[in-house]
Amino acid sequence: MRRAALPDDALDEVDRAVLNRLQDGLPITHRPFADAATALGLSETDLIDRIAHLREIGAITRFGPFYDAEAMGGAFCLCAMAVPAERFDDVVTLVNAHAEVAHNYERTHRLNMWFVLATDRPEGIERVAQEIEAETGLPVLLFPKLKEFFIGFRVTA
Amino acid sequence: MTIDATDRRLINATQSGLPLTPEPFAEIASWLGLTEDEVIDRLSAMQARGVIRRIALAPNHYALGVTANGMSVWDVADDQAETLGAKVGALDYVSHCYLRPRALPDWPYNLFAMIHGRDRAEVEAKRKEIAALLGDACRAREILYSTRILKKTGLRLKEGS
Numbered sequence: 001m002r003r004a005a006l007p008d009d010a011l012d013e014v015d016r017a018v019l020n021r022l023q024d025g026l027p028i029t030h031r032p033f034a035d036a037a038t039a040l041g042l043s044e045t046d047l048i049d050r051i052a053h054l055r056e057i058g059a060i061t062r063f064g065p066f067y068d069a070e071a072m073g074g075a076f077c078l079c080a081m082a083v084p085a086e087r088f089d090d091v092v093t094l095v096n097a098h099a100e101v102a103h104n105y106e107r108t109h110r111l112n113m114w115f116v117l118a119t120d121r122p123e124g125i126e127r128v129a130q131e132i133e134a135e136t137g138l139p140v141l142l143f144p145k146l147k148e149f150f151i152g153f154r155v156t157a
Numbered sequence: 158m159t160i161d162a163t164d165r166r167l168i169n170a171t172q173s174g175l176p177l178t179p180e181p182f183a184e185i186a187s188w189l190g191l192t193e194d195e196v197i198d199r200l201s202a203m204q205a206r207g208v209i210r211r212i213a214l215a216p217n218h219y220a221l222g223v224t225a226n227g228m229s230v231w232d233v234a235d236d237q238a239e240t241l242g243a244k245v246g247a248l249d250y251v252s253h254c255y256l257r258p259r260a261l262p263d264w265p266y267n268l269f270a271m272i273h274g275r276d277r278a279e280v281e282a283k284r285k286e287i288a289a290l291l292g293d294a295c296r297a298r299e300i301l302y303s304t305r306i307l308k309k310t311g312l313r314l315k316e317g318s
Contacts, residue, residue: 005222019221025211028201030193031179032212048177051214059221063214064174065200071208072160072168078257080264096308104307107228109299111264114228115308141264147239147256149246153273155216155223156249 002058010057011157014042018050019059019157059157075122076102078143079129080111081136088112094135100128111141160208163191167199175212218273226252226273227280229287230266232259232297238267241291245270250283265297277302 011019017040026032033051034044042050054060070076083091088106095101095115104115117125129140160168166189176184182200183193203209218224233241238256245268246254253271270287274280284300 001219002217003219003224005224006220019214019216022214023216025213026175028182028197028204028212030182030197032181033177033179044179048179052177054214057220058217061215061217062174063177065168065171065203065212066210066215067168067172068208068210071206072165078269082263092307101308103309105303106305106307107301107303109301111301113307114301141260143257143260143264143269145255145257147242149242149254151252151254152247152249153252154249155218155221155273157216157221 001061006057006059011054011059014040014046015050015054015059016157018042018047019054020154022051022063023154069118073120075117075119075125076145077117077125077129078145079115079117080141080143081113081132081138082111083113083136083138087136091136091138095132098128098132100124160203163189164199164203164208167196167203222275223273225275225277225280226271227277227284227300227302229270229272229284229300230298231268231270231287231291231295232265233268233291234294234296235267237294241294242268244290245287248283248287250274251287266299272300 021040022036027035029035031044033047037044037047040047051063055063091113095113096104100117100119102116102118104113106112107114117128119125119128125142129142133140170185170188175181178184182196186193186196200209242254242256245251250273251270252273255269256267257269259265259267272280272283274283288295288298
């Protein structure tokens with residue numbers, strides 16, 4: 001994935017309108033691009049070409065369904081550890097060796113390592129957390145989600 | 158929110174995106190030996206059940222210059238946490254918003270909100286907006302910036318169910 005910012009002139013007004021509008025969703029219809037294109041004053045072909053172009057230049061990462069990972073089965077849990085600085089690299093190796101560790105970030109806090117565990121079944125979370133505690137000798141704090149809120153996040157291009 | 162084996166095949170076929178053709182659902186149907194109507198009905202049903210949140214484009218916020226983010230955390234009075242969490246989640250600069258258990262005494266925070274901005278100053282300004290929105294219901298707050306990505310893997314579904 002492209003991590004560098006695009007030059008200011010990489011997107012024209014139509015690209016920006018497509019990018020802003022299509023974060024809200026496409027209808028699930030026979031000709032969804034034609035239906036969405038009407039609202040943008042574009043032809044179906046223009047809209048498809050614009051989306052393909054936005055993907056080629058890396059302005060978007062994908063176009064498609066956003067799945068709720070939990071709804072598809074499986075369990076997820078945010079976890080945190082306070083890792084002493086002199087042991088940090090060793091603990092990273094031990095934690096990341098678990099395939100169930102999906103992402104792991106170093107963060108500015110006494111709890112300086114934050115990772116997400118993803119397992120097939122809910123019991124797996126506790127098991128992997130205990131394995132990590134045994135291997136590292138450090139407590140793993142579990143922060144399962146109690147409630148997820150509807151997200152209004154939109155990037156204005 | 159149960160999904161069957163056919164739903165799972167549909168999910169696997171569309172996880173990396175929809176085909177960019179005028180009739181994408183007919184195209185997917187042809188890959189899987191289904192009819193277009195069946196694909197549309199199943200995707201619509203999954204959207205109605207919340208398995209699919211929406212079919213949309215995912216902006217690359219780094220490419221668009223929104224490169225700074227911080228995990229803001231808040232200790233919000235329990236009796237107001239759901240109402241206030243909903244307001245914070247609806248903000249257009251918050252990408253994830255959850256209530257989670259506190260881990261006392263180390264961790265008094267129950268509301269987590271990921272804030273995005275063009276730079277750290279913008280993230281801090283947004284954080285002040287959230288603090289104002291939470292008002293007296295919030296007793297303590299912090300923000301954690303990421304200093305390093307230690308691991309990042311996509312979530313992969315297992316085949317079959």
